[in-house]
Amino acid sequence: MGYNCDFCGDQRSVVYCRSDAACLCLSCDRNVHSANALSRRHSRTLLCDRCNSQPAFVRCAEERVSLCLNCDWMGHGTSTSNSTHKRQTINCYTGCPSSAELSSIWPFLLQSSSPGESTCEQELGLMSITENIERTSWGPTENTISQNGTGVAEVYDDHNVDKGSGWGGSSSIPELISAPQALDLPAGLTDTLLPKSCCPQTKCPALCEDDLYDDFNMDEVDLNLENYEELFGVTLNHSEELFENGGIDSLFGTKDMSAADSNCQGAVAAEGSSVGLINAIQPASSNAASADSIMSNKTDSFLCFTARQAHSSLSFSGLTGESSAGDYQDCGASSMLLMGEPPWCPPCTESSFPSATRSNAVMRYKEKKKTRKFEKRVRYASRKARADVRKRVKGRFVKAGDAYDYDPLNQTSTC
DNA sequence: GTAAGGAGTTTGTCCACAGACTCTC
DNA sequence: TCGAGAGTCTGTGGACAAACTCCTT
Numbered sequence: 001m002g003y004n005c006d007f008c009g010d011q012r013s014v015v016y017c018r019s020d021a022a023c024l025c026l027s028c029d030r031n032v033h034s035a036n037a038l039s040r041r042h043s044r045t046l047l048c049d050r051c052n053s054q055p056a057f058v059r060c061a062e063e064r065v066s067l068c069l070n071c072d073w074m075g076h077g078t079s080t081s082n083s084t085h086k087r088q089t090i091n092c093y094t095g096c097p098s099s100a101e102l103s104s105i106w107p108f109l110l111q112s113s114s115p116g117e118s119t120c121e122q123e124l125g126l127m128s129i130t131e132n133i134e135r136t137s138w139g140p141t142e143n144t145i146s147q148n149g150t151g152v153a154e155v156y157d158d159h160n161v162d163k164g165s166g167w168g169g170s171s172s173i174p175e176l177i178s179a180p181q182a183l184d185l186p187a188g189l190t191d192t193l194l195p196k197s198c199c200p201q202t203k204c205p206a207l208c209e210d211d212l213y214d215d216f217n218m219d220e221v222d223l224n225l226e227n228y229e230e231l232f233g234v235t236l237n238h239s240e241e242l243f244e245n246g247g248i249d250s251l252f253g254t255k256d257m258s259a260a261d262s263n264c265q266g267a268v269a270a271e272g273s274s275v276g277l278i279n280a281i282q283p284a285s286s287n288a289a290s291a292d293s294i295m296s297n298k299t300d301s302f303l304c305f306t307a308r309q310a311h312s313s314l315s316f317s318g319l320t321g322e323s324s325a326g327d328y329q330d331c332g333a334s335s336m337l338l339m340g341e342p343p344w345c346p347p348c349t350e351s352s353f354p355s356a357t358r359s360n361a362v363m364r365y366k367e368k369k370k371t372r373k374f375e376k377r378v379r380y381a382s383r384k385a386r387a388d389v390r391k392r393v394k395g396r397f398v399k400a401g402d403a404y405d406y407d408p409l410n411q412t413s414t415c
Numbered sequence: 416g417t418a419a420g421g422a423g424t425t426t427g428t429c430c431a432c433a434g435a436c437t438c439t440c
Numbered sequence: 441t442c443g444a445g446a447g448t449c450t451g452t453g454g455a456c457a458a459a460c461t462c463c464t465t
Contacts, residue, residue: 378451378452379450379451379452380433380434380435380450380451380452382433382434382452383432383433383434383450383451383452384451384452384453385452386431386432386433386434386452387431387432387451387452387453387454388452388453390430390431390432390452390453390454392430392431392453392454392455393430393455394429394430394454394455394456395429395430395453395454395455395456396428396429396430396431396454396455396456397429397430397431397432397452397453397454398430398431399430399431399432400431400432402431406454406455408453408454
């Protein structure tokens with residue numbers, strides 16, 4: 001995880017794609033996500049200016065920085081002087097937005113930049129150069145986006161596109177996943193949200209205000225043994241700062257840790273660390289459910305962790321009516337979350353229904369498995385793209401043209 | 416304290432096939 | 441030494457079964 005684009009390795013990474021688990025510069029983001037219809041559905045968002053490790057969730061107008069939930073809470077939730085800062089939600093987007101589109105989605109990008117100085121503007125300019133070249137190959141438009149005066153993007157799923165606008169007619173309109181909340185978030189509001197999405201990675205260099213972009217690689221963290229210590233060295237440091245009473249066991253969910261599976265260790269540990277942080281900050285959150293109820297079992301704790309991944313495009317962002325299961329998956333969200341059951345709700349729901357079948361349990365596990373994509377780095381995006389659309393019979397790939405019972409694209413069963 | 420059994424969780428395997436990789440000429 | 445062609449290997453996701461772990465009795 002560095003500051004450079006995972007694709008070209010040259011330009012500075014600007015956005016993070018959860019589906020690809022990759023940090024990309026704007027140009028590569030554009031290139032990669034214009035490849036096919038599936039890739040265009042990947043939701044991307046800005047990076048946090050503070051920690052460089054989380055997707056930015058709000059834009060502080062006073063400080064002119066983009067912040068993830070954790071940094072927002074650290075900066076605004078705990079400081080009375082800063083708690084009155086006006087903050088603006090940052091939208092996720094999909095598709096292949098042009099520079100003009102991005103600036104309309106994130107109008108503060110150019111506002112906060114000194115002309116000709118920022119990486120942002122430079123990259124936007126670069127995108128404009130290649131824009132016309134790529135545009136011809138772009139697929140049909142899907143959504144119409146309007147921007148109201150306050151900067152809140154609205155998505156209209158009516159397929160009517162302003163052909164005369166900068167979208168160029170054939171351009172793939174970015175599907176903006178806008179946040180339903182009011183823009184000017186009171187600090188307390190984010191406080192209540194934090195337990196779902198916190199991450200202790202706050203160790204980061206301060207950035208100048210013009211540096212809107214920096215490294216963000218949440219899901220791409222290689223949770224193998226080599227990076228394990230590196231990663232959790234940070235985590236533990238912060239954990240120790242945050243919870244003086246918490247030992248290693250409070251940080252790590254121990255019972256699932258298997259020495260044979262370092263990836264699993266990392267995943268569980270990551271869950272545990274998040275849990276620990278949630279526990280630590282929970283008392284500060286008056287409106288949230290009790291930490292005990294949240295953390296009463298590991299399933300719930302995992303959901304809390306997965307909610308962190310999902311927050312920017314699910315919990316805090318309205319999904320468009322056109323959003324599909326694939327979109328949800330792109331957001332890394334558990335379908336349990338999507339079913340409207342918030343992860344912070346007391347675990348009694350599960351225990352109250354002992355009739356839950358094994359199949360339900362397996363389904364839950366599968367959802368967890370899906371959300372664990374952060375632990376797995378996809379080495380070949382093209383293979384993933386193919387696997388994503390390949391028809392199956394009982395989960396197994398079938399020859400092209402053969403009968404199938406599952407089509408990932410249509411979500412239909414055909415025998 | 417221990418064993419049995421149920422419930423829940425995790426792991427390994429299978430499949431097709433594009434593309435990466437290796438080898439030969 | 442380089443390039444072309446042929447052959448082999450790798451990795452991708454969903455479903456399933458088996459193995460494993462945990463908890464209650």
